[in-house]
Amino acid sequence: MPPAQLSDLEKVFTNLVQSLLGLAGIVLFVLILLGGLKYITSGGDPKAMESAQKTITYAIGGLIIILLSYLILVFIAKITGVDVTALTQFKIIGK
Numbered sequence: 001m002p003p004a005q006l007s008d009l010e011k012v013f014t015n016l017v018q019s020l021l022g023l024a025g026i027v028l029f030v031l032i033l034l035g036g037l038k039y040i041t042s043g044g045d046p047k048a049m050e051s052a053q054k055t056i057t058y059a060i061g062g063l064i065i066i067l068l069s070y071l072i073l074v075f076i077a078k079i080t081g082v083d084v085t086a087l088t089q090f091k092i093i094g095k
Contacts, residue, residue, distance in 0.1 A: 024066055031059035 035055035042048035 021066075024062075028059050028063050028066075031062075032056060035059060 035052050038055060039049060039052035042052055
């Protein structure tokens with residue numbers, strides 16, 4: 001097996017970003033489901049309903065933050081002409 005190269009970081013970075021985005025989507029989906037389940041099973045208890053609503057609100061807020069960060073990257077790409085959203089474009093310059 002050949003020794004690791006600096007260019008291998010490109011693949012590591014690409015895999016890391018893709019994995020984190022996938023994990024974030026799964027976590028957001030689960031949180032929205034849990035919030036809905038908590039709301040349904042609250043039985044009219046105001047504290048339980050408020051907790052469920054906060055869970056759903058925070059999950060949707062997280063989704064909005066992720067989408068806004070992606071839109072900022074798209075905006076940067078439009079201004080600079082460098083496609084920072086394409087993970088295949090991540091290159092380490094060197095030997």
